[in-house]
Amino acid sequence: MTIDLWALYALMDRSRRFERAVGSLWQAGLISGEMHTGLGEEGIAAGVVSQLQPDDALALDHRGTAPLLMRDLDPVLLLREFLGRPDGLCRGQGGHMHLFWPERLSASSGIVGAAGPAAAGFALAAQHLRPGSVAVAFFGEGALNQGMLLESLNLAAVWQLPVVFVCKDNSWCITTPAHAVTAGDVAARAQGFGLPVWDVDGSDVEAVYGAAGAALDRARRGAGPSFLHARCAHLEGHFLGDQLLQTAQRPWSQPPAQLLAIVTALLRPGGAPLAQRVQALLDVLGRIRAAARDHGPGAPDPHARLRDRLRQADEPRLEALEEAIASEVRTAVQTALAG
Numbered sequence: 001m002t003i004d005l006w007a008l009y010a011l012m013d014r015s016r017r018f019e020r021a022v023g024s025l026w027q028a029g030l031i032s033g034e035m036h037t038g039l040g041e042e043g044i045a046a047g048v049v050s051q052l053q054p055d056d057a058l059a060l061d062h063r064g065t066a067p068l069l070m071r072d073l074d075p076v077l078l079l080r081e082f083l084g085r086p087d088g089l090c091r092g093q094g095g096h097m098h099l100f101w102p103e104r105l106s107a108s109s110g111i112v113g114a115a116g117p118a119a120a121g122f123a124l125a126a127q128h129l130r131p132g133s134v135a136v137a138f139f140g141e142g143a144l145n146q147g148m149l150l151e152s153l154n155l156a157a158v159w160q161l162p163v164v165f166v167c168k169d170n171s172w173c174i175t176t177p178a179h180a181v182t183a184g185d186v187a188a189r190a191q192g193f194g195l196p197v198w199d200v201d202g203s204d205v206e207a208v209y210g211a212a213g214a215a216l217d218r219a220r221r222g223a224g225p226s227f228l229h230a231r232c233a234h235l236e237g238h239f240l241g242d243q244l245l246q247t248a249q250r251p252w253s254q255p256p257a258q259l260l261a262i263v264t265a266l267l268r269p270g271g272a273p274l275a276q277r278v279q280a281l282l283d284v285l286g287r288i289r290a291a292a293r294d295h296g297p298g299a300p301d302p303h304a305r306l307r308d309r310l311r312q313a314d315e316p317r318l319e320a321l322e323e324a325i326a327s328e329v330r331t332a333v334q335t336a337l338a339g
């Protein structure tokens with residue numbers, strides 16, 4: 001199997017630039033509500049989505065932007081949806097979490113775990129109506145404690161559905177570390193339903209591509225469902241704009257000044273009692289330590305990782321590619337905001 005790393009990087013870089021642009025619009029107050037990005041998940045999205053066929057189905061969680069863009073959804077339609085405009089993908093009614101793109105059977109939901117039953121349903125339809133096509137579910141490790149996801153693993157195994165369950169494991173469920181709420185071992189859970197499991201580093205797009213290729217091939221052959229467990233980190237924390245969460249979940253890149261600002265804010269007079277604030281501070285520091293322990297000193301950033309490799313291989317080519325993508329994203333943003 002030859003992997004086109006340039007093509008994968010193009011998907012990841014386009015998604016990274018688009019989501020950064022979305023972040024700026026959100027910061028400017030043009031997008032209402034919370035904003036969850038897939039920054040840090042691009043290696044998983046690209047490794048899987050680049051191998052989907054037009055008839056395949058995709059069930060997504062609250063971080064659906066990257067996979068949808070990588071499936072070649074028009075970024076203008078997507079952005080107008082985020083802006084709440086009637087000319088958006090879902091007439092501005094879905095926001096960034098509840099999306100449906102019928103032409104490529106892709107749906108997302110903010111209900112944690114909902115990608116499981118959606119993908120199982122898509123896969124059941126594929127089994128009867130479109131043999132050889134498959135469904136993919138994307139979800140975080142937090143969803144593994146949702147009954148409906150476990151029921152989906154069970155039914156998929158019993159009915160031998162052509163589905164690949166992709167768990168993007170960042171080891172955090174908003175402010176709750178996974179180990180505090182999830183018993184046992186993720187892979188063992190899926191194996192308990194008889195599903196084969198591939199365990200990969202989600203920041204290594206090549207590894208994800210290899211594992212996803214094997215899992216998708218298995219589903220296409222009618223050999224049944226499987227489970228991809230891919231570890232990752234969310235570079236922006238759980239959602240945009242939460243400095244505490246970002247610091248706690250992304251300890252490798254926090255300049256000391258930012259940390260100092262948080263400590264100062266927590267100890268400022270007024271507001272909650274001092275004892276409570278000191279406790280909050282200790283809690284944040286504990287989380288930083290835990291995250292550093294889980295992730296090590298380097299940022300597990302799939303985009304930077306592949307970029308370094310391609311820069312060493314051919315820097316002018318990389319620059320030209322990035323320039324073209326940056327220009328495409330700029331044009332998409334301008335077009336979406338116009339009219």
Ligand SMILES: Cc1ncc(C[n+]2csc(CCOP(=O)(O)OP(=O)(O)O)c2C)c(N)n1
Pocket residue numbers: 062063110111112113139140141142143144170172173174238
């Ligand atoms: C059924 C349900 N319960 C709770 C929530 C609130 N909620 C939104 S995102 C989230 C964390 C989900 O964690 P995980 O599945 O690991 O995904 P991550 O955000 O880490 O990518 C929670 C609890 C929800 N949206 N749906």
